Amino acid sequence: VYQNRLKKLKVSRDVREELEKHIKRLSQMHPESAETAVMRNYLDWMFSLPWNKSTVDNLDLTKAKAILDEDHYGLEKVKERIIEYLSVRKLSKRIKGPILCFVGPPGVGKTSLGRSIARALGRKFIRMSLGGIRDEAEIRGHRRTYVGAMPGRIIQGIRRCSSNNPIFMLDEVDKVGADFRGDPSSALLEVLDPEQNHSFRDHYLGVPFDLSKVMFITTANLIDPIQPALRDRMEIITIPGYTEEEKLQIALRHLIPKQIKEHSLTSKMISFSPAAVKKIISLYTREAGVRNLEREIAAVCRKVARRVAEGKKGKVRITTQNIEKFLGPPRIFRDQLLKKDKIGVATGVAWTASGGEILFVEASKMKGKGNLLLTGSLGEVMKESAQAALSYARAHTQEFGINPQLFSEYDFHIHIPEGAIPKDGPSAGVTMATSLISVCTERKVRWDVAMTGEITLRGNVLPVGGIKEKVLAAQRAGVKKMILPAANRKDLIDIPAAVKRKMEFVFVEDIKSVFNEALVPPFQAPSKKGMKQDKSPSAALEHPENG
Known part of the structure; x- marks a missing residue:
């Protein structure tokens, strides 16, 4: 039997020789020996493999x-x-x-x-x-x-x-x-x-x-x-996490039809408004993917399925007004932007595994001996960024009109709220520097401006990662102007055109340009280093040499 199968098999010479050797050995063995069963099992495996069987590719x-x-x-x-x-x-x-x-x-x-x-x-x-x-x-x-x-x-x-x-x-x-x-x-x-x-x-x-x-x-x-x-x-x-708009489209095109089918419902029994789905995304889930979103949609479908099973008739329309009846009160607290300019509070953005988040950096001064106090569950890199921001402020007192005695007679406290959540990374450097200079010069920080970037002792602003997630988080929160490092100009190509139209982007190489854009009143007219971009999406790529 094996000899006949070998004749039909198209394999390389090495494989054929190995098979012939084992078939010959099998023919010389006693049919009831343990070795015979092992040999048969091996030959069955060899003959069952697709040595030259391929499926035809769809080349359309x-x-x-x-x-x-x-x-x-x-x-x-x-x-x-x-x-x-x-x-x-x-x-x-x-x-x-x-x-x-x-x-x-x-x-x-x-x-x-x-x-x-x-x-x-x-x-x-x-x-x-x-x-x-x-x-x-x-x-x-x-x-x-x-x-x-x-x-x-x-x-x-x-x-x-x-x-x-x-x-x-x-x-x-x-x-x-x-x-x-x-x-x-x-x-x-x-x-x-x-x-x-x-x-x-x-x-x-x-x-x-x-x-x-x-x-x-x-x-x-x-x-x-x-x-x-x-x-x-x-x-x-x-494969990055999905944006809010992408999650909405995935829910409407894939998740909702799938869950309606799985719960034996029809479109005549239940419908979701896009606004209700957006509310589920923003107030009931916090994730990069869509698994929890699918669970929440399934929870709504179960409640409607029970209603149908009890004999109640009529179509259930899920809207922003009645979503809490099905899912309870919102589980996610979203940071809200301040509604007015304040001294010592700057808006930053952070990257997380579930997307981007806005964060506030609060700074205040009190009588003391020039110590720096940091709270908010900050990592080592973030603490060093705060120290670099303070050193920069102390080195440029004359330039910003700060009394040098301030740093020996006052203590400075920097706090980033949501203290239970660990935070780290260098990207909050410019935000910390802005809040410190705001406190030292008694200038207010604009409430609708968000920023990100690493700061050096020389005041240079270095590029950071996660720009797409950070920009989308800022846009969701209602930020009008976003300050980014000049080297991150190239990352705007990944951001949807609709988002670019709603926001103004300012690209900076120096921390002074950040202060001029974020503080009220600015120290001087914005310098050329504050390479300003208009709101048109194409402008992001007009000057690639600057990025």
């Missing part, structure tokens, strides 16, 4: 794009990368499968995106979770000398889908462990290297298997825990 770019857009809203960078791969695949049949790594917070659709890519390409889909795996044999398999030996999960997945070119998703690659049984991350180096995986050797098979046609996609919440050598082999695609 328009159709593939339509499928990706139908399954996921936004995520343009990922979609573009997949369409690029398909384009090259259309021109050349020899292209190796790319190895992509989707990095982003929980709930943004990394795993479901892999399934969508498989559907768009017309390929089989295999998902393997790496979370908590500690044994190298899970990847490479066991040698046949062990009782109950089996191939690793890579080969098992390939056999299960009966195709040698599937989409293979390795979920949670940042949560792989390691112990005395080996390091699975090191075993993955061969699997995820396009130069090596054409001859991947599983311990159980003992012969090379070609994985070069497989498109590997890995997912991770954080990039840091991934072994550097493994990280180097993957093309990192960052």
Whole structure:
């Protein structure tokens, strides 16, 4: 039987020789010996693998794009990368499968995106979770000398889908462990290297298997825990958290229809107004993804399903007025902007895992000996930023008209509210400096101006990260003007045009430009370093040499 199957099998010479050797050995064994069962099991595995079976790729770019857009809203960078791969695949049949790594917070659709890519390409889909795996044999398999030996999960997945070119998703690659049984991350180096995986050797098979046609996609919440050598082999695609507008569209297009169907309701029984969905997003959830949003929508659907089950008739319309009847009082407190200019209170913005937040930096002075007191659960980097801001103020007393005696006769206290939440990072440097100078010069800080940037002792403003999330947080809070480091001008390309039209952006290289924009009255007319931008979206990219 095995000889007949071998004649039909198209494999490399090495594999054929190995199979012939084992078939010959099997024919010489006693049918009831234990070794015979092991040998039969091995041959069954070898003949069941798709050595040369491939699915035909869907090379219709328009159709593939339509499928990706139908399954996921936004995520343009990922979609573009997949369409690029398909384009090259259309021109050349020899292209190796790319190895992509989707990095982003929980709930943004990394795993479901892999399934969508498989559907768009017309390929089989295999998902393997790496979370908590500690044994190298899970990847490479066991040698046949062990009782109950089996191939690793890579080969098992390939056999299960009966195709040698599937989409293979390795979920949670940042949560792989390691112990005395080996390091699975090191075993993955061969699997995820396009130069090596054409001859991947599983311990159980003992012969090379070609994985070069497989498109590997890995997912991770954080990039840091991934072994550097493994990280180097993957093309990192960052999937940021969704904006409020994107969440609204995802809810209206995907989540609400899905939950209505799952709860056996129809559009004649329940409807959600866009304003009600916005209220759920802003006042009942605080996350980068949409998992909690889906749970809240499901909670509303359950209450309506109960009403229908009790025999009550009529359509239930979910609006901003009645949403609290279904979900209770709001759970999220959102910081509200001050409504008037104040001395010593500057508005900053911070990046968090669930998006951006505005924060207030409060400074005050009291009789003392020139000490600096910092409160609000600040990290070391933030404390150093406050010290740098105070040193800058002390070094420029004459320039700002500050009495030098002030720093020896008064203590300064900087506090950032919501003290239970740990805060760190250098990006609040300009905000702290502005609130300190405001207190020292008795000038008010404009309430509708937010700022971010790292400060140096020389007064230079350095670039920071998370600009998209910070700008969106400022816009949600009602900020009219945003002060950003000049080097961050390039990051405005990621911000939606509608947001750019509503806000004015000022790009600065020096802290003095910040003071001139934020303090009332300003020290002088804004300098050329305060490169001002008008409200048109195109203006963000008019002078790339300044960024």
